[in-house]
Amino acid sequence: MTRPVILCVDDERIILSSLKAQLHNNLSADFEIEVAESAEEALEIIHELNDKKVEVPVVIADQIMPGMKGDELLGKIKIFSPQTLTIMLTGQASADAVGKAVNKAGLFRYLSKPWDEDDLILTIQSAIDSYAHQKNLLKQSSYQNVINQTLSLAISTLNFKQQITKALDYLVTVPCLNPPAQG
Numbered sequence: 001m002t003r004p005v006i007l008c009v010d011d012e013r014i015i016l017s018s019l020k021a022q023l024h025n026n027l028s029a030d031f032e033i034e035v036a037e038s039a040e041e042a043l044e045i046i047h048e049l050n051d052k053k054v055e056v057p058v059v060i061a062d063q064i065m066p067g068m069k070g071d072e073l074l075g076k077i078k079i080f081s082p083q084t085l086t087i088m089l090t091g092q093a094s095a096d097a098v099g100k101a102v103n104k105a106g107l108f109r110y111l112s113k114p115w116d117e118d119d120l121i122l123t124i125q126s127a128i129d130s131y132a133h134q135k136n137l138l139k140q141s142s143y144q145n146v147i148n149q150t151l152s153l154a155i156s157t158l159n160f161k162q163q164i165t166k167a168l169d170y171l172v173t174v175p176c177l178n179p180p181a182q183g
Helices: 013-027 039-051 070-080 095-105 117-155 160-171
Strands: 005-009 032-036 058-062 085-090 109-112
Touching: 005 013, 005 039, 013 032, 013 117, 032 039, 039 058, 039 070, 058 070, 058 117, 070 085, 070 095, 085 095, 085 117, 095 109, 109 117, 117 160
Parallel strands: 005 032, 005 058, 058 085, 085 109
Antiparallel strands: none
């Protein structure tokens, strides 16, 4: 199984290199760190990872980039992958611009450049924790849904064999009981 990916997006290679090194030093045991030099490249990576069913819990993006701006990129990621948490990193944004970006892209947090490494890691760890919590809530909701569907069979007009068949159909939708598509 592939480790989840944290994606960093910035048009400045030195920024990407610094981000990747700091994240690698602090989070590489549990996460792959990927980088993209443009919003367009980031979207390609996100789509590829999604096709491979690789989780992307966090995307960190600069606001000011040639072509597509960071808030537009993060807004697209939110639409395509709503569970992914987004962090904007920029040194050229006013409070008004940050407010608009938060609303447009649904940011988890905004960090200014230059950033403090401890604050960066704490922010990303907080996002990862929030992502895991969100994932657990979705799983619990799925379990509750299967339990409710299965219990409702007891009052249905189906015969016993049909009830058992339906109950088994419901059970295989539970993520931990559903066999992986590959392997």
